[in-house]
Amino acid sequence: MSGEGKAQLRETVLHDWHVTHQAKMVPFGGWDMPVQYHTGIIREHLATRRGCGLFDVSHMGRFMVRGQGAQAFLMGVLTNSACALQIGQAQYTFIATETGGAVDDAYLYRLAKHEYLLVVNASNRSKDWEWLCEHKRESDVDMENISEALGMISLQGPDSAGLMEQIADKRDLPESKRNWLRTVSIDGHPVIVARTGYTGESIGFELFPPREYTLALWEKLIALGATAVGLGARDSLRLEAGLPLYGHELGEDLERHEIPVFANDLARFAVRPAGDLAYIGKQALERQRREFIDIKRGELHAPPAARLLPRIIQPIAVFQGRRPLRAGYRVFHDGKEVGCVTSGTTVPYTRFYGQGITATPSDDHDLRPIGLALIDSNLRYRTDKPVMLEVHDDRGNHFEAELVERHMWPSAPFARTYTGFAPSPATTRTQPESVKELASALSADSHSNTVWRRTRCINLIPSEQCTSPFVDELCIADPSSRYNEHNRLKALGAEAPDVRYYKGTSFIMDKEEELKAALRSFFECTQVETRVISGQMANDTVYDALKQFKNRFRAGRPAELLRRVLVHDLNKGGHLSAQIGGALKNYVMLDPQTGRPAVSHFPFRADNPYRIDVQATNALIAEVQPN
Structure with missing residues (x-):
């Protein structure tokens, strides 16, 4: 949060609605924005994870890039490949420095053959615009800052698709896959609808309505059951999802050193594969990528100080106590300082009824302190034992934290919380009194299961259907369908039988050939394969x-x-x-x-x-x- 004076702050098209509905307004990146509503950050966070959250993100920058040279221009100034986008697709990307740091992170949407929409962070809007203008060399590229003309709201959570289908024809919505988009008519207004978002939810949309329709669309979604969510829960949601924020995990660290782009795991998807086309930061990023891969594989043995990626962003969590993590707290391992917290807070998580994929969220929740930390790249999450850290706050107090695999799993329809290291359950081999007893039990269990599958359930996958006892008897001679392997030798003539690989299997081959002939006649076809395969x-x-x-x-x-x-x-x-x-x-x-x-x-x-x-x-x- 910045400390701008109230009079200097800019306002989004939804500002008056926020004030009317008693939102707590705070300065953020030069804007007067709602940090929370009367519901509070915890309930807004949970509403998004359990149902549907609605966010005002109109403060973000929106630049239209058009013209015959638009794609070539974007290929030169962004790290991801604009060429990889079909019309109606989007991608996460970076605006990189020559040395492999981030000017900003951004999202690129391809609207038409020669038309792209680039969305950047609100605090970097002016800086990014000037940077892009400075690097525009092509005369056949037209750039327009449409941040004020186009609204932007985000609808996130498992119920968001259902709400969208109430305001637009389901057939008009984009493909039900992340990063697809379409322009949809809602109440007669053209609205760009994209399956994107920055909350970690597997189901979500970002909507770009004309400015004059933004308020009406917002109120329509609220009336249908969406919960208004402020910046507080937006930050806790992105932190729980492990997503970087410029000024914390991107840009500069606490010592004013540039954070390499590949210090963030998300760079794997935002930096294009190595190729011939040049772009700003290419050489540095390709070197970073090679080292990043070696680190992930555990194949880099140089000490952190000698690496291009001496420290990388990793998730950490507190499981003993509820002392929150805060940006700037120092992190130690085995008595040695290994980095610092870049983002931290306490987030709520839902308790579920039941187990496994059928579990459903309850109304109960717990709280847990989580964070992201820029720590030495030789420290990695382990599956065989927990990696314990010691966190020192700005008052000299210290407490334990754990290096975790992730904070949540973005499974559909409900995200699941990662609850810390758990050793693999010990397995013990059954010790029967005799081999005969074991064989008898196996036979009984197999018979029971076969009866159940044949008579009490329907297998929806055809290849999983059980065969009848008659077919089982016929297959005894060749249970794996391999003893009829054969080949035709042209030298023996067209009428000669195929040569079998295995001798003594003429019965199998003869019966299969009879079955093939019958099936060819029945289906009136020339080629038949009788052996069942997956x-x-x-x-x-x-x-x-x-x-x-x-x-x-x-x-x-x-x-x-x-x-x-x-x-x-x-x-x-x-x-x-x-x-x-x-x-x-x-x-x-x-x-x-x-x-x-x-x-x-x-x-x-x-x-x-x-x-x-x-x-x-x-x-x-x-x-x-x-x-």
């Missing part, structure tokens, strides 16, 4: 065949990967094994422009999310030319 194996086989065909004349040379692949989107019913997270990851190349896997998704009809848009698919195929 979706992963099936897709792996297809992709491998495509790769082998592509490389059929490249003997003795490195194999080329598939240039471009068109698949069903996982969110639209596509099989996991067909995605980049499944079998496809080993077969598709990286797009040289975006640095991402060269994968495109079938477009779907707007009126039916379960039917492919054939016309749009033909246009996409012509554009990307998949293998």
Whole structure:
């Protein structure tokens, strides 16, 4: 918080609403902003995690970048790749110094082919604008500061999608994946709706309405059940999510030294992969990235003082007592000073009814002190034992803290609290009185489970369906479907039977060939595979065949990967094994422009999310030319 006088402070378009509703107003980055409402920071924090929080973020800077040279300009001044954005996508990024520090962190939204929206921190709005203008060399780039013309509010939490569907047609909203956006008509006004946010919630939106409609949209969302949230809870939410804040985890440390961008784990997603195109800070950031990877792998053995990243930002928490962590507190390990707290507070967390994925949040909560600390990079969270730290406050008092893996898990629909180090539960082997007893128990359990799966439940995944006793008996001779492996030798003639890899298996092969003939006749097809395999194996086989065909004349040379692949989107019913997270990851190349896997998704009809848009698919195929 800054100490500007009240008369000097700027006001957002929602300022009068905040005052009318008795918000506690404070100076922040040159603005008069609500730190909390009558509900208080704790309830506002919990309302966001349990339901839906609404934030006024109109104080942030919004710059429009247009023109034929917009993409090239942004590729030169931002760390992430503007080329990687499709129209209707957004990305987190940095404005970097030549030495690999942060001028600011920002969010970039691609609205049209040659039109981008860049959102920057409120306290850096003027500085960032001047910096961008100073580095604009292209004549075919038009920049406009639209911070006053365009409002900005943030709707975050598990209920936020439900609220959005009450004010806009669900089909008009952006894809239900993070960092997608669309311009949506709400009450006749064009509103940019993006699935972004800075609270750690897996479900959330940022809305950019025209200035004149911002108040009406805010009041509409409040009337539907959203809870107004001030800066206090906004900060505790981002801290719980482990997200950096400029002036704390970015910029300069307490000793006025520049904090390297890769001191923050989020840099992994905000700095583009190494490539040929130059951008401000590239050389320093690529060196930082290499060292960051070595640190994460535990493969860097140089002492912290000799590193490019001598200290990195890591989450710490207090589990004994409730003494809060504050920025500037010094951190010690084994009697040696290893860094300082950059952000700290006490946050509430929800108690859940039940266990596992079906657990639901209760109305009860507890409090816990958490923080982020810039500490020596040779100190890392461990899975075998807790890493204990000693924190010294500004009065000379000291207390214990623990280096933790994270403060929360952003699982949908409800974020889950990380509760500290817990050793792996000890496992003991069952000691039966005899092997015969163990075998008997195993047989009984197996029989009981088989009866349950065959007669008392329905397996929704086809490959998990149980076979009948008759089929089980038929499969006894070849339970793993491998003894009928065979190959056709052209030299023996077209009518000759295939050569089997395993002798003495003619019965298996004969019966499978009979089954194939029957299925070919029934389905009126030419190719049949009777052996049951998983979706992963099936897709792996297809992709491998495509790769082998592509490389059929490249003997003795490195194999080329598939240039471009068109698949069903996982969110639209596509099989996991067909995605980049499944079998496809080993077969598709990286797009040289975006640095991402060269994968495109079938477009779907707007009126039916379960039917492919054939016309749009033909246009996409012509554009990307998949293998």
